[in-house]
Amino acid sequence: MSNLDTAPVPTRCGGAHGPGPVRELHPGKEVPLGESTVVRRLLPNLGRRTVGAWCFVDHYGPDDITDEPGMQVPPHPHMGLQTVSWLHAGEVLHRDSLGSLQTVRPRELGLMTSGHAIAHSxxxxRTHSSVLHGAQLWVALPGGRRHGPAAFEHHTDLPVVTGGGGLRATVILGTLDGATSPGTVHTPLTGADVALAAGTDARLPLEEDFEYAAxxxxxxxxxxxxxxxxGAMLYLGTGRRELPVRADTDAAFMLLGGTPFEERLVMWWNFVGRSHEEIAQARADWNDGTRFGEVRGYDGPRLTAPALPPTVLRPRGRTR
Incomplete structure (x- = not known):
């Protein structure tokens, strides 16, 4: 997953305790992704940069791509984060500089840990489903893991939590109601896809010290x-032991949560770091063709990192 903005604004996040229970509704901002996909960017937004360690959230579709190429994101770099691919419809072919080649399908977890450096597309x-619908998300890596080795995981068997009244939650990352995903996490985290049948009136158990968003x-x-x-996101804050949910028709939402991320971050383009110098070095390394490796097999050129902003990137807190 890439931020394709050719003039990305610096995004600084991390470093504050939770606000207690709140209800902040955030509409998505439409952003072009690749050749033919438009996404709704929910995080970071004008008021909030992180939810736990979740630091980037895009929702896309459902789009009719019957006669379209669909998602086409050229090779690009990442550092200091994990990418999470989650689909409701369609397929995404993942390639990376580790040599991974994997097609991710609906309700399968594609999890890439960048560590110090990785590149992917x-x-x-070419032969794909007629509809593309899903979410792409980033998780910020903590200081003790962000300089580690890169890795890619693909999990097709994920645990499910059910609740009375038609609730079915697939645990994508972390733990929900005692069920734990096989995906590797490095901070206390929750990521779940919650399906609600028509007529559902249920309550999801939560961790009181986590902050959450739906x-x-x-x-x-x-x-x-x-x-x-x-395509809307509701930030819920901390201090909740349960979450009431209701649906009159079939519906689905993603529950994202975790302990408030205490580290102060700088997020720019496809990098999550701690200082201007670190970001500038990563940009130079990518454009010079060093450090991030090569993605083999993608039919097209890789992305070039845009120019840095004229101001110094400084780490800041998790809210604006």
Missing amino acids: EESP LSMAGSCTVDGVPLGP
């Missing part, structure tokens, strides 16, 4: 009394 296969994926539902339509 993402594309809809990203509506499909249909219309009510989360903690707030109506959510597709």
